[in-house]
Amino acid sequence: MPESVEISDPSAFSGQSLATQVVFTIVTFGLYPIWWSYKTAKMLDRGTNQNLSPILAFIPFGNIILYWQIAEASEPLTDQDAMPTFLLFLFFGIISWYWVQSGINAAVES
Numbered sequence: 001m002p003e004s005v006e007i008s009d010p011s012a013f014s015g016q017s018l019a020t021q022v023v024f025t026i027v028t029f030g031l032y033p034i035w036w037s038y039k040t041a042k043m044l045d046r047g048t049n050q051n052l053s054p055i056l057a058f059i060p061f062g063n064i065i066l067y068w069q070i071a072e073a074s075e076p077l078t079d080q081d082a083m084p085t086f087l088l089f090l091f092f093g094i095i096s097w098y099w100v101q102s103g104i105n106a107a108v109e110s
Helices: 018-027 032-047 054-058 062-073 082-091 093-109
Strands: none
Touching: 018 032, 018 093, 032 054, 032 062, 032 093, 054 062, 062 082, 062 093, 082 093
């Protein structure tokens, strides 16, 4: 049976404004989401009992594996199952990005 995801270190998370992220995405001509994936994977790696590979954010097609890892590790933060989050990362990333970042922001605020 797969291990359930638990938040092991809430202090590992830092919130960020979604509006700021949209501005960064526009200013960097769409490159900011790569950095966001790396940074978020590092936070989830430190803050949950999951082992993520943040460096995959910079490897073409490796980011697909990282999206699955982020989707799975963010389950307790988003109250969303990993599969819909992962599929949205692939086909309509802004929704999964919103879910994950909102979950991180909520964890920081609580």
